[in-house]
Structures are given as C-alpha cells and as structure tokens.
Amino acid sequence: MLSKKIVDRVNLQINREIYSAYLYMAMSAKAAEAGYQGVASWLMVQFHEEMFHAMKFYYYLLDQGARPELAKIDAPETKGSTIKEWFTHVLEHEKFVTASIRELLELALAEKDYATENLLRWYVDEQVEEEKNATEILQQLELVGEGKQGAFLLNIELGKRTLTVQSDFSGGILPTSAG
Ligand code: FEO
Numbered sequence: 001m002l003s004k005k006i007v008d009r010v011n012l013q014i015n016r017e018i019y020s021a022y023l024y025m026a027m028s029a030k031a032a033e034a035g036y037q038g039v040a041s042w043l044m045v046q047f048h049e050e051m052f053h054a055m056k057f058y059y060y061l062l063d064q065g066a067r068p069e070l071a072k073i074d075a076p077e078t079k080g081s082t083i084k085e086w087f088t089h090v091l092e093h094e095k096f097v098t099a100s101i102r103e104l105l106e107l108a109l110a111e112k113d114y115a116t117e118n119l120l121r122w123y124v125d126e127q128v129e130e131e132k133n134a135t136e137i138l139q140q141l142e143l144v145g146e147g148k149q150g151a152f153l154l155n156i157e158l159g160k161r162t163l164t165v166q167s168d169f170s171g172g173i174l175p176t177s178a179g
Contacts, residue, residue, distance in 0.1 A: 001064070001065065002061070002064050002065075002066050002113065002116065003111055003113065005107065005111065006107065006108065006111060006113055006116055007061065007066045007067075008069075009103075009104050009107055010057050010060065010061055010066075010104070010116070011061070011068060011069045011070075011071070012071075013057055013100060013101070013104055014054050014057045014058055014068060014070070015070075015071050015073065016097065016100055017050050017051075017053040017054035017057065017097075018050070018051070018054045018073050019073055019074060019076065020050040020053070020093065020097060021047045021048075021050035021051045021054065022073055022076045023076040023077075023078070023093060024043045024044070024046040024047045024050060024090075025043070025044070025047045025076075026076040026078050027043050027076075027078050027086055027089070027090075028040045028041075028043035028044045028047065030078055030081075030086075031043060031086065034081065036083065036151070036155045037155070037159060038154075038155035038156050038157065038158045038159025038160075039083060039086065039154075039155055039158050039159075041158070041159045041161065042158040042159065042161045043086075045161045045162065045163050046090075048163050048165055048167050049130075049165055051167070052165040052166055052167070053123070053126070055166075055169045055173065056119075056122075056173055057119075058169075059169075059172050059173045060116075060119055062172075064115070082146070082151070083137075083141060083146075083151050083154060083155070084138065084141055084146055087134050087137045087138050087141070088138065090134040090137075091131065091134035091135060091138065094127065094130045094131050094134055095131065097127060097130070098127040098130075098131060101120060101123045101124060101127055102124075104116075104120060105117065105120040105121075105123075105124065108120055137154070137158070140154060140157070141154055
C-alpha cells in the first residue's frame with residue numbers, strides 16, 4: 001500500500017515523463033522540418049523511451065492498487081535550431097528529470113517505502129544512461145565539427161538508432177522489457 005504522498009508524487013513524475021515524450025516529439029518535428037531526418041528519428045526513438053518511463057510508473061501504481069491520475073500536459077517549449085542547441089537542451093532537460101527522480105527517491109527513503117525505492121533505483125540507472133547519451137552526442141559533434149559537413153555526418157549516425165523499449169502497453173509492462 002502506497003502513501004498518498006508517494007502516489008501524488010509518482011503521478012507528477014508520470015506527467016513529467018509524458019511531458020518529456022511530448023518535448024522530444026516537438027523537437028523531432030523541428031529537426032524533420034530543418035531536413036535532419038536522422039536527428040528527427042533519434043528524437044522519435046527518445047519519445048518512445050519517455051513513454052516507456054511513464055508507463056512503467058503507471059503500471060506500478062496499478063500493481064500497488066493505486067490510481068494513475070492523469071493531469072494536463074504543458075505545451076513543450078523547444079529551443080534552438082542547430083544539432084548542438086537541440087542536444088544541449090536534451091541534456092539540460094535530462095538533468096532536470098534526474099533531479100526529479102532523486103527527489104522522488106528521497107521521499108520514498110524518508111517514508112521507508114522499499115518497493116518504490118526499488119523501482120526508483122531502475123530510474124536512477126536509466127538517468128545515468130540518458131545524460132550519457134546526450135553528452136556523447138555533444139562530444140561527437142565537437143569531434144566532427146559544427147559545420148555543415150559535421151552536421152551531415154552526425155545526422156546519418158543518429159538516424160541509425162533503433163527502438164529497444166516496449167511501445168505497446170495493452171498488456172502492461174512485459175517482464176522482458178529492458179527499458
Ligand atoms: Fe524519462 Fe529522459 O527521462
């Protein structure tokens with residue numbers, strides 16, 4: 001049984017994860033519009049990653065006999081018009097999500113809610129990966145250079161990213177889903 005505080009905070013996190021999906025979808029549209037199909041594809045894979053994060057929390061609440069309360073999702077605020085600006089924004093946003101997960105973990109620890117703590121350890125690891133991905137792309141951009149040729153090459157590279165998370169949630173979260 002989860003406390004109301006935990007349920008409310010998990011619901012806020014669901015909102016933030018879906019906002020993240022929404023943000024990356026909006027960024028994907030901007031990248032596609034600018035002709036960066038590879039970047040657009042990378043960001044759409046990220047959209048699915050974020051929906052997976054949200055749905056993992058959603059089913060956790062249901063499994064615990066609590067109700068996911070879905071609130072309004074804010075309109076996403078995209079920034080910039082270059083690959084460097086986009087991924088700087090991705091990194092900045094992921095740092096915000098990391099801080100949000102940490103805050104939730106601290107609440108679970110304060111409440112001695114070990115089941116939620118266990119779940120959140122997965123998200124802590126996931127956030128390391130999320131920040132690392134954005135950092136590495138910014139480093140790659142430094143290596144190839146920010147000019148048109150560098151952007152062209154990186155666009156091709158980023159377009160190779162494939163979806164590895166579950167994207168059909170009709171049967172709940174599959175035990176084999178890596179995230
Ligand atoms: Fe769900 Fe990118 O953090």
